[in-house]
Each structure stands twice: as C-alpha cells, then as structure tokens.
Amino acid sequence: MAAALQNQVWDILVVGGGNAALCAAITAAEAGAKVLILESAPKTYRGGNSRHTRNFRCMHRGPLSVLTDSYDEDEYFDDLMRVTKGKTDEPMARMAIRQSEDCLPWMEAHGVRFQPSLSGTLSLSRTNAFFLGGGKALVNAYYNTAADLGVTVAYDAEVTHVHIEGDRFTHVDVRIAGEMQKIQGRAIVLASGGFQSDLEWLTRAWGPAAANFLIRGTPYNRGVVLRDMLDQGAESVGDPTQCHAVAIDGRAPKYDGGIVTRLDCVPFSVVVNRDAERFYDEGEDVWPKRYAIWGRLVAAQPDQVGYAIIDSKSIDLFMPSVFPPIKADTIEDLGRQMGLDGAKLAQTVGAFNAACQPGTFHPTELDGVATNGLTPAKTNWARPINQPPFYGYQLRPGVTFTYLGLKIDSHAQVHTAQGPLANVFAAGEIMAGSILGQGYLAGFGMTIGTVFGRIAGAEAAKHVN
Amino acid sequence: MSTDLIQEARRQTEICNACRYCEGFCSVFPALTRQKAFADGDISHLANLCHNCRGCYYSCQYTEPHEFALNFPAALAEVRQDSWERLAWPQPLARRFHENGVALGLIAALAFALVFALIQMLQPASGEGFYAYVAHNALVALFVPAFLLPLVAVGVSLRRYWQETGGTRLRWRNVLGGFRAAANMKNLNGGQGQGCNFENDDRYSDTRRWMHQAVMYGFLLCFAATSSGTVLHYVFDMQAPYGFFSLPKLLGIPGGILLTIGTIGLAWLKTKADPKLGAVRVWGGEMGFILLLGATGASGLALYAATGTAAVPMLLAIHLGCVLAFFLLLPYSKMVHGFYRLAALIIEDQKQNAKA
Ligand SMILES: Cc1cc2nc3c(=O)[nH]c(=O)nc-3n(C[C@H](O)[C@H](O)[C@H](O)COP(=O)(O)OP(=O)(O)OC[C@H]3O[C@@H](n4cnc5c(N)ncnc54)[C@H](O)[C@@H]3O)c2cc1C
Ligand code: SF4
Ligand code: SF4
Numbered sequence: 001m002a003a004a005l006q007n008q009v010w011d012i013l014v015v016g017g018g019n020a021a022l023c024a025a026i027t028a029a030e031a032g033a034k035v036l037i038l039e040s041a042p043k044t045y046r047g048g049n050s051r052h053t054r055n056f057r058c059m060h061r062g063p064l065s066v067l068t069d070s071y072d073e074d075e076y077f078d079d080l081m082r083v084t085k086g087k088t089d090e091p092m093a094r095m096a097i098r099q100s101e102d103c104l105p106w107m108e109a110h111g112v113r114f115q116p117s118l119s120g121t122l123s124l125s126r127t128n129a130f131f132l133g134g135g136k137a138l139v140n141a142y143y144n145t146a147a148d149l150g151v152t153v154a155y156d157a158e159v160t161h162v163h164i165e166g167d168r169f170t171h172v173d174v175r176i177a178g179e180m181q182k183i184q185g186r187a188i189v190l191a192s193g194g195f196q197s198d199l200e201w202l203t204r205a206w207g208p209a210a211a212n213f214l215i216r217g218t219p220y221n222r223g224v225v226l227r228d229m230l231d232q233g234a235e236s237v238g239d240p241t242q243c244h245a246v247a248i249d250g251r252a253p254k255y256d257g258g259i260v261t262r263l264d265c266v267p268f269s270v271v272v273n274r275d276a277e278r279f280y281d282e283g284e285d286v287w288p289k290r291y292a293i294w295g296r297l298v299a300a301q302p303d304q305v306g307y308a309i310i311d312s313k314s315i316d317l318f319m320p321s322v323f324p325p326i327k328a329d330t331i332e333d334l335g336r337q338m339g340l341d342g343a344k345l346a347q348t349v350g351a352f353n354a355a356c357q358p359g360t361f362h363p364t365e366l367d368g369v370a371t372n373g374l375t376p377a378k379t380n381w382a383r384p385i386n387q388p389p390f391y392g393y394q395l396r397p398g399v400t401f402t403y404l405g406l407k408i409d410s411h412a413q414v415h416t417a418q419g420p421l422a423n424v425f426a427a428g429e430i431m432a433g434s435i436l437g438q439g440y441l442a443g444f445g446m447t448i449g450t451v452f453g454r455i456a457g458a459e460a461a462k463h464v465n
Numbered sequence: 466m467s468t469d470l471i472q473e474a475r476r477q478t479e480i481c482n483a484c485r486y487c488e489g490f491c492s493v494f495p496a497l498t499r500q501k502a503f504a505d506g507d508i509s510h511l512a513n514l515c516h517n518c519r520g521c522y523y524s525c526q527y528t529e530p531h532e533f534a535l536n537f538p539a540a541l542a543e544v545r546q547d548s549w550e551r552l553a554w555p556q557p558l559a560r561r562f563h564e565n566g567v568a569l570g571l572i573a574a575l576a577f578a579l580v581f582a583l584i585q586m587l588q589p590a591s592g593e594g595f596y597a598y599v600a601h602n603a604l605v606a607l608f609v610p611a612f613l614l615p616l617v618a619v620g621v622s623l624r625r626y627w628q629e630t631g632g633t634r635l636r637w638r639n640v641l642g643g644f645r646a647a648a649n650m651k652n653l654n655g656g657q658g659q660g661c662n663f664e665n666d667d668r669y670s671d672t673r674r675w676m677h678q679a680v681m682y683g684f685l686l687c688f689a690a691t692s693s694g695t696v697l698h699y700v701f702d703m704q705a706p707y708g709f710f711s712l713p714k715l716l717g718i719p720g721g722i723l724l725t726i727g728t729i730g731l732a733w734l735k736t737k738a739d740p741k742l743g744a745v746r747v748w749g750g751e752m753g754f755i756l757l758l759g760a761t762g763a764s765g766l767a768l769y770a771a772t773g774t775a776a777v778p779m780l781l782a783i784h785l786g787c788v789l790a791f792f793l794l795l796p797y798s799k800m801v802h803g804f805y806r807l808a809a810l811i812i813e814d815q816k817q818n819a820k821a
C-alpha cells in the first residue's frame with residue numbers, strides 16, 4: 001500500500017478525515033479527480049471532532065426535511081453577530097449561511113440521514129438539523145460514499161509538512177503507520193482541524209492553566225499542518241490565544257469525552273471554587289446562552305476547578321449526567337466527599353440560602369427569583385439548597401476548539417502575504433476563524449465544514465482538470 | 466451472573482441517556498429517555514425492545530478502544546438472553562438449548578426417530594395420504610401435549626416477565642399497539658426504512674428485515690395451514706389428504722416456501738454479521754434454531770412434492786420430527802423471542818400511554 005501511494009501523482013490530497021475533508025473529497029471525486037485522504041487517526045477513531053457532533057445549523061425559507069418553520073439569512077446572521085460580537089467576516093459569513101440551505105439536500109443525497117431534534121433540545125428544532133445516530137453516522141455515510149466514488153483513504157497517516165515552492169504545493173511528508181513518506185499531488189485541501197489537542201501549544205497560548213483543561217474531542221487535532229503553514233508564511237485569522245471552552249464534568253477523560261460529559265445543572269446550583277467560595281452569578285441567563293462562558297469562568301479559578309451543588313428539588317430538572325453525582329445528607333459531608341472544606345461550604349450555602357427571596361420558580365424561563373444582598377448575586381432560579389439529599393458535581397474547563405486558523409478567500413484558497421497559493425485550499429475548523437472570531441453558534445461548525453469543504457473540493461478539482 | 470450483565474447494561478444505558486444521538490433508530494431510546502434511574506426490570510424491558518439491528522453500535526463515538534467501551538447491542542443481547550433463560554422453566558433446559566445448536570439438532574434427531582418408530586409400529590390397516598402411514602389418533606396423542614405443554618411453560622415465563630418489567634393489566638388498546646408494531650416490524654426498519662447495520666458493517670441494509678418477514682409470515686401461514694386442516698377434520702369432517710385448491714395447501718405451500726427462503730437468508734446473514742455485537746455464547750443455538758425452522762419448512766414442501774412416491778414415509782418422519790422438536794423446544798430456543806418481543810411491545814405501549 002505504502003509504495004502504491006508514493007509511486008503516483010494524485011490529483012488531490014485531502015489532509016484530515018472529518019466532515020470538511022470528506023465533503024471536499026466527495027465533491028472532488030464527483031468532478032472526476034483521483035483523490036487520496038490522509039487521516040492521522042486509525043480507522044476506529046476516524047472523523048475527528050465531526051464524529052462527536054449532533055447537528056448543523058441550516059438556513060431555510062420554509063419547512064425543510066426535519067426542520068420546522070423557516071430560518072432566514074438575516075435572522076441567522078443576527079444570531080451569529082450576537083455570539084461573535086461582530087468578530088465576523090460578513091461576506092464570508094453570509095456566503096456560508098446562504099449555502100447552508102443547499103447543504104441539507106446535498107448531505108441527504110450523499111448518505112446522511114436526519115432525525116427530529118433530540119428530546120431535551122426542542123429549542124433547536126427550527127434552526128438545527130440533527131443527524132440520525134449523530135456525527136459518527138454522518139462520517140460513516142461519507143466514508144461509504146467516498147469509497148463508492150473510488151476515493152482512497154490512508155488511516156494512521158499524519159501529514160507533518162506541506163512542501164510549497166513559490167505559490168504552489170508539490171508534495172507532503174506524511175508518517176503512515178510510523179514510516180515517513182513523500183506523496184505528490186496536483187492540489188491539496190487542508191482540513192485537519194484546530195490545535196486544541198496539542199497541550200503544549202495550548203499552554204503557550206493560554207498560560208499554564210491550560211495544562212488542567214480537558215479536551216472534549218479527538219486527540220489527533222494537534223495543529224501540525226496549521227503550524228507548518230503558518231511557519232511558511234500563510235496568513236492567519238482568529239485570536240491565537242483563545243479557545244472555546246465549556247464547563248464539563250471534572251471526571252471526564254482527558255480527550256474525547258464528547259457530548260455526554262456536559263453538565264446542565266449550573267442554573268439550579270450554587271457553584272463554588274476550590275476554597276468553597278462562590279464566584280459568579282449562576283442564574284445570569286438561560287443555560288443555552290451561558291454554558292459557553294462557564295469554561296472560562298472555571299478556568300480562571302484556582303486549580304481550574306469548580307463545584308456545583310444542588311439539592312433534591314433540582315436533580316430532575318436537567319439532562320442526566322454521564323457520571324452519577326456525589327451524594328450526601330449534609331452539605332458538610334458533601335463538601336468533604338468532594339475534597340472541600342465542609343464547614344466552609346456549609347457556611348457559603350447557608351449565606352446563599354439566607355439571601356434567597358420568595359418567588360415563583362420557573363425552571364425553563366428567566367423567573368427573576370433572585371438573592372438579596374449577596375455578592376455575587378444569583379439573579380434567577382435562586383432557591384435555597386436545603387432539601388437533602390444533596391448532590392455535587394465537579395466542573396472543569398472542556399475545550400471544544402481553538403480560534404486561530406488559516407485565512408482563505410471565497411474560493412477557499414489559502415493566502416500568504418504575496419497572494420493566494422495556486423493549488424492550496426482549506427476547509428473546516430482550520431479556517432473557521434474567518435467567520436467565528438469569537439464565541440460560538442451551536443451547529444455552525446458543521447455548516448462551515450460542509451460549505452467550505454464542498455467549495456474547496458470543487459475549486460481543487462477545477463484547478464487540476 | 467445476571468446482576469453483572471444488568472449492571473453493565475445499566476452503565477451503558479446511562480451513557481446513552483446522557484447522549485441520545487441514537488434516539489431515531491428504534492423504540493429503545495425513546496423508552497430510556499423517560500427516566501433517569503433504571504431498576505433491573507427496566508433494563509430487562511429495554512433489552513427485549515432491542516432487536517439487535519446494531520445501528521447504535523456503528524454510529525457510536527464511544528465504542529472500544531474508547532474507555533467508555535460502548536457496545537449497546539451486545540449488552541442488551543446478553544440481558545435479553547439471560548432474561549429468557551432465567552425466567553424459563555425449567556432453567557437448565559433453557560440454558561442448554563439456547564447455547565447449543567448441537568443439542569438442538571439432537572432433539573430433532575430423537576424426535577425424528579420417535580416418529581419413524583411410530584410409523585413402523587403403528588401402521589394403520591387403512592387410511593389415505595399421511596394417515597396411510599401413521600394413524601391420525603397416534604399423531605394427535607403425540608402432538609397435542611407436545612404443543613400445549615410448551616405453551617404453558619412459555620405462559621408461566623411471560624407472567625414472570627410481566628411482573629419483572631412492571632407490565633400492567635392487559636388492555637385491548639395496548640395489545641393492538643403491540644401487534645401493530647410487530648406486524649410490520651416497525652423497529653426493524655432502522656427508524657427510516659434504511660434498515661439494519663447487520664451483515665454489512667456500517668452500511669445499512671434491509672435484507673434482514675425482509676428475511677425475517679419471510680420467516681415470520683411463512684411460519685404463520687404454515688401454522689394457519691395446520692390449524693385449518695384441524696378445523697376441516699373435526700368441524701367439517703373432511704379428512705386429509707387435501708387437494709391443491711384447499712385451505713391447508715393454499716396456506717401451507719407459500720408458507721413453506723417463505724419459511725425456507727427466509728431461514729436460508731437469515732442463516733447466511735448470521736455468518737456475515739459480527740458475532741461480538743450479539744450474545745456470543747448463544748450463536749450456535751441461534752443458528753441451530755434457524756436451521757431447524759428451515760428444515761421444517763423445506764421438509765414440508767418436499768413431502769408435498771413427493772406425494773405418492775416411496776419417499777413419503779421417510780419424509781413424513783423427518784417433517785413431523787422437525788415439527789415435534791420445534792414445539793418441544795419452543796420455550797428453550799430462540800423461538801421464545803417472539804413471545805417476549807410481543808410482550809415488550811405491549812408493555813411499552815402501556816408505559817407510553819401511562820406517561821401521556
Ligand atoms: C463534543 C463536541 C460536540 C460538537 N458538536 C457540534 C455540533 O453538534 N454541531 C456542530 O456544528 N459542531 C459541533 N462541534 C464542533 C465540530 O466538531 C467542528 O466544528 C467540526 O467537526 C470541524 O470539522 P473539521 O472537518 O474541520 O474537523 P475534524 O472533524 O476535527 O477533522 C479533523 C481531521 O483532521 C485529522 N488530522 C489532524 N491533524 C492531521 C494531520 N497532521 N495529518 C492528517 N490528518 C490530520 C484528524 O484526525 C481529523 O480526522 C462539536 C465539537 C465537539 C468537540
Ligand atoms: S450508542 Fe453511543 S451514540 Fe448512541 S446514544 Fe448511546 S452513547 Fe450515544
Ligand atoms: S441495536 Fe438497534 S434495536 Fe438495539 S438498541 Fe441499538 S439501535 Fe435499537
């Protein structure tokens with residue numbers, strides 16, 4: 001196999017094996033190109049972070065497949081502006097939004113199946129189309145479609161260097177099953193994700209605290225190709241020091257814990273740090289709008305850890321957690337079991353309880369049930385924590401992705417200061433910084449990967465034909 | 466032993482409940498999202514709702530080597546299998562035959578020998594068709610208890626299952642709901658008609674559903690053929706043999722053909738599917754059962770084709786031997802899944818309506 005890969009010039013090399021890579025490979029193969037996918041993960045872990053996803057955000061002018069009602073370009077764009085606080089390349093963003101409508105039928109035609117929005121996520125039934133079986137099923141469908149189109153896939157194949165001569169790519173250095181090889185191609189699509197799994201890089205960017213972060217997705221996105229391209233003068237976008245992080249269960253695995261490690265209990269909790277002190281308003285807004293800031297909040301606490309405490313009144317108000325909570329009959333005991341100063345925790349909870357005011361609790365909307373005279377205040381859902389048994393969850397920052405990426409144009413072409421590279425294209429997380437300068441809009445990562453994967457595949461094929 | 470299996474299935478169920486990506490595949494997932502904590506009986510219920518399509522294995526991001534080590538189809542298959550053996554009476558018989566295709570074959574051979582001996586010894590002085598070889602009364606004396614006793618055994622097991630899984634009083638509505646789901650094998654379609662991930666890894670295929678339909682309807686037709694023969698015999702005093710345009714033949718021939726094709730199909734699929742996604746220990750027993758069922762259908766057809774030839778006594782003994790073994794093994798073989806599955810669908814209908 002190794003020799004067979006080396007002894008020919010491929011039309012198109014695709015680096016990466018997630019959503020963006022597969023969309024590019026399929027599109028290019030349908031245009032008649034001979035395509036090789038180089039995926040650094042072994043087959044069992046193929047598909048990068050895409051295999052952890054559940055939906056993509058899709059514009060539509062009327063009911064479309066599983067999507068209800070309509071979701072037009074302006075509303076979609078406004079939603080994006082709200083989360084990125086304007087850090088968006090508007091023409092690129094609008095292009096992605098407009099093309100998302102066309103993606104859904106394309107995805108279906110290439111084997112992806114959709115299902116109505118999952119129980120517990122009704123709020124997304126209009127905007128986000130859910131994949132039947134989740135992202136791994138999507139990835140499987142695409143690999144099968146690609147195989148049917150004659151695309152070759154090399155697993156366990158990490159690209160370490162992309163050779164650029166002048167404004168052209170010539171070949172890559174790639175380690176396949178431990179052996180270095182040179183593979184030539186006439187065009188290349190870079191779709192190898194962000195760098196969040198390179199903890200050293202993360203630590204350099206964010207500070208030493210990053211060593212305690214958990215990585216929610218694949219360990220294979222280490223930014224090797226991104227670094228290599230930046231070193232060769234490729235232009236970058238996105239904040240190099242930032243990553244998207246949410247608060248997840250502290251017992252999650254270091255990598256690849258995925259969706260199940262999320263915790264939705266914060267709005268009904270008192271959240272304290274290592275010193276058993278509160279540090280932020282747990283009830284600031286509804287959870288879907290706040291979960292993404294809690295990663296940073298916890299990251300800023302000593303030892304990058306937080307503890308959410310609830311009582312039996314609230315245990316059934318949120319999606320079940322993957323690990324059972326710590327349980328105790330007294331707050332002191334709960335604190336001790338979690339490695340906190342029990343007496344101090346009881347004091348913090350006591351002060352919180354004393355500051356709670358009467359009001360009508362409503363778990364799914366801002367109910368204004370707030371504390372009085374407490375700093376920081378809890379401004380919604382502030383019910384005293386007083387009904388045993390008590391439950392506790394440890395929280396840690398879980399990194400979803402990094403923002404730094406390659407700058408591309410509307411043809412998905414990668415640029416250097418001298419202008420575009422003639423035969424180098426990028427798609428997916430590796431270029432998402434152009435559109436998502438900060439913040440995150442649920443389901444937009446897969447939209448970006450699908451839209452730009454298809455563009456990159458088509459442009460690369462056009463280049464070689 | 467079964468507590469370990471249940472505990473492992475519970476562990477995986479809780480992970481699925483936090484994930485829910487597979488919600489659209491089958492009725493197991495909507496059932497599990499109804500609750501947060503799972504008693505042993507809840508796990509048995511989920512296990513009997515699962516039909517091992519494997520959709521949730523191939524689309525799971527947590528299968529090995531991931532440390533969560535999800536293999537939900539296998540975890541549920543183990544619990545399901547265990548529930549059939551644990552609730553069966555007598556238990557040791559169930560374990561033996563479920564696991565062992567050879568033991569199953571042995572029973573079939575014994576049954577064959579018994580019928581054969583019967584034919585030799587009790588050849589009636591007169592009679593037409595089959596009854597020229599074995600007296601009608603002898604057949605009845607053998608088959609009525611062989612049919613009824615296993616049914617009683619299954620009935621006892623189902624009662625215990627009903628209690629374990631929290632089924633309530635039977636109502637027509639729920640029974641209809643259960644039958645409806647079973648009749649079109651709604652859950653075998655993969656949620657959207659794309660089918661299973663059974664014999665072709667992560668590619669969907671509808672073959673298993675079609676083959677299973679052929680077996681189920683083939684079996685029911687054969688059963689109806691026999692029943693109609695009984696009715697003709699006792700109610701209308703019309704004796705076998707029946708001509709081609711008679712109810713027993715019109716039902717029995719297509720039934721036999723469907724049963725034979727379907728079982729060949731299922732056996733072939735089974736050789737292609739990954740055994741590790743099911744209850745590995747009973748692979749042989751399941752295969753033995755499929756082959757027994759297939760042999761029943763095929764020998765019935767052969768018997769009809771051989772009418773009037775010298776092969777009839779032998780074929781008759783084979784066919785009746787298969788039928789006898791099939792009935793006797795009913796509570797202790799894969800056949801029992803039909804009863805449990807129907808019960809699970811009815812109970813699920815009850816639980817859904819209790820919630821609504
Ligand atoms: C837990 C979780 C849930 C998410 N849920 C959603 C969701 O529901 N909807 C949504 O839109 N987004 C979601 N996201 C974000 C989404 O995963 C990404 O935006 C999207 O998957 C990016 O696709 P991609 O193809 O660019 O990258 P990936 O899918 O990560 O693929 C990158 C690929 O590159 C390979 N690779 C890396 N380096 C190299 C190298 N040097 N050589 C060769 N190959 C290499 C990797 O192995 C991998 O296959 C989620 C993320 C996480 C972590
Ligand atoms: S089988 Fe895997 S992907 Fe499916 S619901 Fe369970 S954990 Fe999620
Ligand atoms: S194997 Fe099929 S039927 Fe069983 S739980 Fe998984 S998806 Fe449902």
